[in-house]
Amino acid sequence: MIAVCGTTGTAQAEPGDGELQFGYVLPETGQLAYLGPPQIESLKFAIQKINDAGGVLGKPVPTVVSSDEAGQEAVAAQSADRVLAAGVDAIVGAAASGMSLAFIDRVTGAGVVQCSGSNTAPTFTDYEDDGFYFRTVPSDALQGPILADVVRDDGHDRVALVARADDYGRGLMEATRKTLEERGATVTLAETYDPKATNFDQVAQQIENSRPDAAVVIAFEEGAQILQGMIESGIGPDQIGVYGADGLRSEELPSLVAPGQPERLSGMKGTAPASAENDQYVKDLKEFAPKLKELQFAPQVFDCVTTIALAAEKAESDDPGDYVKEMNGITKDGEKCNSFAACKELLADGRDIDYEGVSGPLNFTDKGEPGQATIEVYGYDDEGRLQTLRTETSQAEE
Numbered sequence: 001m002i003a004v005c006g007t008t009g010t011a012q013a014e015p016g017d018g019e020l021q022f023g024y025v026l027p028e029t030g031q032l033a034y035l036g037p038p039q040i041e042s043l044k045f046a047i048q049k050i051n052d053a054g055g056v057l058g059k060p061v062p063t064v065v066s067s068d069e070a071g072q073e074a075v076a077a078q079s080a081d082r083v084l085a086a087g088v089d090a091i092v093g094a095a096a097s098g099m100s101l102a103f104i105d106r107v108t109g110a111g112v113v114q115c116s117g118s119n120t121a122p123t124f125t126d127y128e129d130d131g132f133y134f135r136t137v138p139s140d141a142l143q144g145p146i147l148a149d150v151v152r153d154d155g156h157d158r159v160a161l162v163a164r165a166d167d168y169g170r171g172l173m174e175a176t177r178k179t180l181e182e183r184g185a186t187v188t189l190a191e192t193y194d195p196k197a198t199n200f201d202q203v204a205q206q207i208e209n210s211r212p213d214a215a216v217v218i219a220f221e222e223g224a225q226i227l228q229g230m231i232e233s234g235i236g237p238d239q240i241g242v243y244g245a246d247g248l249r250s251e252e253l254p255s256l257v258a259p260g261q262p263e264r265l266s267g268m269k270g271t272a273p274a275s276a277e278n279d280q281y282v283k284d285l286k287e288f289a290p291k292l293k294e295l296q297f298a299p300q301v302f303d304c305v306t307t308i309a310l311a312a313e314k315a316e317s318d319d320p321g322d323y324v325k326e327m328n329g330i331t332k333d334g335e336k337c338n339s340f341a342a343c344k345e346l347l348a349d350g351r352d353i354d355y356e357g358v359s360g361p362l363n364f365t366d367k368g369e370p371g372q373a374t375i376e377v378y379g380y381d382d383e384g385r386l387q388t389l390r391t392e393t394s395q396a397e398e
Contacts, residue, residue, distance in 0.1 A: 016319035020056040020312050022047065022305065023065035023083035025093040025103070030071025031221040034250060035095045038275075038298035039117060040066070041289035043092055046305035046340075048288065053341035056309050057318060069094040073102035080106050088112060089318050090308045092301060096220075097121035097168040108132035113320045113327070115308060117300030117359075120246065120273070121167035122175065125367050132320065134327055136303040136359060137273050138373030140168070140245075142394040144175020146375045147216065147245060147271040149392075152183045154269075156214035156241045159185050160207045162226065163218035164247075165192035172218050172245055188212045195222050204229030214241030223248045224256040227265070231258065237267035237380075246272035249296055249376075254384035262384025274360065274376040274391050275299055281358040299359035306340050307331065307362070310355055313347050331355050331362035332371075371396045 024043060027036040043064060051060045065086040067079035076094055080103035083091055090113040094100040097119045107114040108129040115134045122141045127133060151159055159180055163169035169192055177190050188210035193203050203226050207215050215235065217223050223244065230236050244253075249272040254262030275296045285302075286292060308323070310330050315323040330343075334352030337343040343353045355362065363371040373394040381387055 016317060016322070018057050018318060019059050020061050020090070020309060020318040021065070021086075021088045022061065022308075023067070023086060023088035023091045025067050025069045025076055025079045025083060025091060025099070027071060027095050027099075028066075028068040030069070032069075032071055032095050034221075034252065034294055035118065035297060037289075037292055038294050038296060039093075039095060039301040041292055042117075042285060042298035042302045043305055045285055045288045046302045046309075050306070050309050050340050053339075053344055056312050057316065061309065069096065069099040071096070071099070073099065076100075077103045077106065079103075084110055084112060089312075089320050090115065092117070092304050094119070095297070097123065097171075098166045100124075101167060104129060104133055111321055113308060113324055115304035117302075117304050118246075118273075118297040120172070122171040123167045125369060131368070132324055134304070134307070134364070134368040136300040136307065136357065136362060136370065137297065138370045138375075138394070139396075140172035141175050142373035142396060143245065143271055143273065143375055144172050145179040146373075146377070146392045146394050147172075147243065148176045148179035148183065148185075150269060150271060150377055151180065151214050151216065151241065151243055152185055154214070154241055156212075157185055158188050158210075158212045158214070160189035160210045160212035160215040161187060161191070161218070162189065162203050162207060162215070163192050164195040164220065164222075166195065168247070169195075169218050173216075176216060176218075195220065197222075200225045201229050204233050204235070208233045208235050212240060214243065216243045216245075217248065218245050220247040221256075224253060227253075227257045227268075231264055237265060242268045244268065244270035246270075246296065249378055249386070251293065251386045253386075254380060258384075262380075263382060265380045265384050266382050267380065269377065269379040269389070271375050271377055272296065273300065274374040277360060277374060277391065278358045299357065303355075303357035303359050303362060306357070307355060309340060310343050310347070310353070313344055314353075328364040328366065328368060331357075331364040365396060
């Protein structure tokens with residue numbers, strides 16, 4: 001399904017016509033549908049803030065062309081085709097790394113900028129994208145070591161790892177496994193599973209058979225079934241250390257795993273790119289979208305939109321072939337500014353800027369991704385409520 005939503009304007013645009021047209025391919029349905037509202041609402045909020053500051057190149061940013069990634073590669077690719085056909089200058093999305101990989105060649109091959117606020121698979125760092133793909137979320141090459149450190153700091157020596165058999169799962173599992181072994185842990189199991197399976201009892205059984213004192217589950221929604229199987233097998237959070245990552249970070253997870261007994265997930269921990277560090281942004285977003293519950297990856301999507309808009313201002317062009325050259329530079333080595341309005345004013349004065357995102361410093365590398373990561377360590381308390389325990393910083397290797 002394709003639709004138009006946002007502020008004023010039309011969905012039809014041509015590159016270089018002076019009007020910066022956004023489109024998105026984000027999860028409105030499918031297993032990651034819970035990640036759709038925070039990303040979509042944050043995108044709309046970013047556009048509102050841009051238009052409140054006079055728009056881009058003297059014109060309001062028009063309504064965003066929207067389409068559903070749906071958790072299916074074929075649907076995501078078709079959605080991207082339809083959004084591209086509307087003449088957009090940039091596409092935000094997809095949410096899932098696998099969905100982005102289903103259409104990245106279509107977008108970047110058309111000379112259109114793609115920016116994701118939640119693609120964490122290491123695959124994208126060296127992907128051949130002609131310089132048109134960006135992400136404001138750090139690679140799992142930065143998250144994995146912190147996840148491993150959390151497990152080791154809790155005193156666990158024998159660790160089982162299970163992950164989705166996709167780029168996200170394999171990438172994060174490998175980064176976590178490497179650091180665990182470097183820190184002296186024994187990895188008792190490192191296996192991927194088919195996320196489209198209908199039964200995950202075998203995954204829980206593999207974990208149990210490896211006799212770990214901790215288990216890391218790298219999953220999306222299907223992880224609830226794996227956790228159910230672990231609890232039924234006597235290897236839940238009250239028996240061993242149980243850890244997840246960003247794909248399982250959800251306030252709803254305890255009720256999905258143990259309906260009516262959310263406390264069964266008490267003690268589980270995990271890591272995810274930090275999403276709630278900026279109190280003012282969170283307050284403003286919730287005023288903009290009062291019904292919003294989940295915030296994961298919302299700041300990163302806001303930063304995708306703002307960075308693209310600032311790049312267009314710097315290039316004095318909405319043509320992706322022009323403004324793409326400014327994307328990396330405006331996130332570092334200039335005068336710091338933390339809003340579109342403030343940065344736009346500096347650009348108008350002819351100054352170089354360093355856009356400090358609402359998700360934290362971006363400092364894009366030459367690969368078009370953050371040079372450092374602020375990672376949240378989350379946990380579920382005695383009543384199964386999601387809490388932020390602390391944040392950690394991870395730096396990309398030069």
